[in-house]
Amino acid sequence: MVVTDQDYQIFIYAIKSSSNYDFTEYSEKSLRRRLAKVMQDHNLNISSLVNKVKSDKKFLEQIVKEITVNTTELFRDPQVWQNLRYNILPRFKNNSVINVWHAGCSTGQEVYSLMILLNELEMFEKTKMYATDLNTDVLENANKGEYKYRFNIGYLDNFDKVIKENPYNYDEYYDIPYDKYFTIDKSRDIIKMNDFLTQKPVFKKQDLVKDENTLYVKFDLILCRNVIIYFNYNLQNRVFDLFHRNLYEGGGLILGMHETILGNYSLKYKKRGHAYFKV
Amino acid sequence: MSTYKAVIIGGSAGSFQVVTKILSSIPTGFPLPILLCLHRLKHVRSGFVEALSLKSNIPVIEPNDKDSLKPGIAYLAPANYHMYVELANRIALSTDDPVNHSRPAIDLSFITAANAYRQKLIGIILSGANRDGAMGLKKVHEHGGTTIVQDPAECEVKTMTEASLQITQVNYVYRSDEIINFLKKSVRS
Structure with missing residues (x-):
């Protein structure tokens, strides 16, 4: 799905004029890519997307959620x-x-x-x-x-690096069990933080x-x-x-x-x- | 004056040696920025830039978001981020979902660089084990840039180069020494 400069501007303006959200000062490259994905996922061209955004508040909220990036991980970096x-x-x-x-x-x-x-x-x-x-x-x-286990096995490596090891002294090792902080349920594919x-x-x-x-x-x-x-x-x-x-x-x-x-x-x-x- | 404004190189499995060879063969003060989008193993998140720097004739850095692109520097896409080129000749980073199971995704770096530099870009695809990069190189071609694919016969893993050749009529299929010669020649005044 190709998003032209004009499509992009029309979309940003439609969101701004029909809600409190303002994407005009967002970095363009990422947002454009997300817009292309949203259009593809909903199988809408820019004018039908904009019309729906303007007339349907609930849909607008949903699109805003889809267009913002939401990736994170435990102890990233x-x-x-x-x-x-x-x-x-x-x-x-x-x-x-x-x-x-x-x-x-x-x-x-x-x-x-x-x-x-x-x-x-x-x-x-x-x-x-x-x-x-x-x-x-x-x-x-x-x-x-609560998070998916399968896609996030990397969490455990990160946990080990930050919680169990001391990068300033490799002789030191804290044997902290994962279940002190979360439970892993492999059959249900879940990592759940403790209460x-x-x-x-x-x-x-x-x-x-x-x-x-x-x-x-x-x-x-x-x-x-x-x-x-x-x-x-x-x-x-x-x-x-x-x-x-x-x-x-x-x-x-x-x-x-x-x-x-x-x-x-x-x-x-x-x-x-x-x-x-x-x- | 070179007619080019930037070089972008994509690769994964088997590309490390080739990139090292290129960086150690081009002259100090190479007059273009070089963008490197290379897949790496998930657990090798650090140390990569240092390894590439060892033999390189130009500085190799992992850029920060919104850094300006300068000639004579190699910009390595940081682990776990997509690396884009903005129209203002700046880097933009993103943690958006992986593309082709990859972050950084070569396609995204190539597509945005093609947009920014159009016919003034040299795009190079090296050895690699998946199809990421093929679509990106096609975009470089469509925008009038110069496209080069490492000769699959020389590649440790051919998947990436063969996928690229399947969908794009590239300008050159080169061995690594020919790639180096081309780069040297293309920036000679």
Whole structure:
């Protein structure tokens, strides 16, 4: 399915004019590809897609969910999580409360990754965990903490690297059983997070394009991983500003492995390892 | 002045040696950016860029999102991300679903590069064990770019090159030493 420049613009405008969603400042390449896929999956050309979006609110919501990217995994990029474990999180060890915001959490695998780490560091109890996304379906999935086993066997390797091994000292090995945190049911093809983890986070809808902080607190740590790759410069700056205003001084921002802060906001954060700290 | 603006190379199983050979044979200060989209084994997520850098005459980096493309640098698609070329001569990364069971997918890098550079692109498909890349090379051809496929007779695994040849009338079928000569010649003023 070929999506022309005009199709793309028509679609973005249709969404913007019939809802609160605004994709005008999204990075074009990815969104175009998703649009092509949506048109193909629904077997609609651009004009019938747009007509349906304009006349059917429910359909519009569904299309918005389909068009946003929702891939995540447990401990994606283990070196980032090792850095969090040994260098970043210990900075907050003496806080009486630690506020964490995972912005764009998708189906929540990394929300659980962080809680597992915090628990290993005995910082779990005093942490308030908030997680947001644009898409309420993925939030529901995140809240449930249940994932396919078969496609996610890689989770266990990542878990071993971050939780069992110490990259700074290979002689050290923590024999932490998986069932401390999740149960694996191979016959039903399910990995299910344990209750004490699923009960903790507050999941809430938030749109980084236009919403302010909807959680009413400031944060020690904000995670926003592989989200801003879908935004253009303007929108990235909006997000860096939003995060900056809602971080405590010395608070940290964790982006995806290949995301960086460019432009003016790079002066307002100081990079240490995989984290940007508010200065 | 070279008529080309970029080179893009795709490969999987059996391509590592060939890419190493290319990078160690082209001159320092090669005047075009080189995009590398290579499949790698899931557990070999790090160390790849270092291995390629060892013998390379130009710097090899795994780019960050929105990095500008500069001549004389090889950009290796990071593990677990798709790598796109935006029209503004910048890299864009994505964690969108795998394509052809691959992330990075060669097709996606080639299609976006073809869009951005049109007839000023050299697209090269090397040894590999699946069909990813064939569609991408076709797009390079359709946009008037120059298409090269490594001679299947020389490939450790022929699937990728044969799939490419099946659907595109390519400009050249070359052994690796011929690919290197072509690259050197094409940028000579």
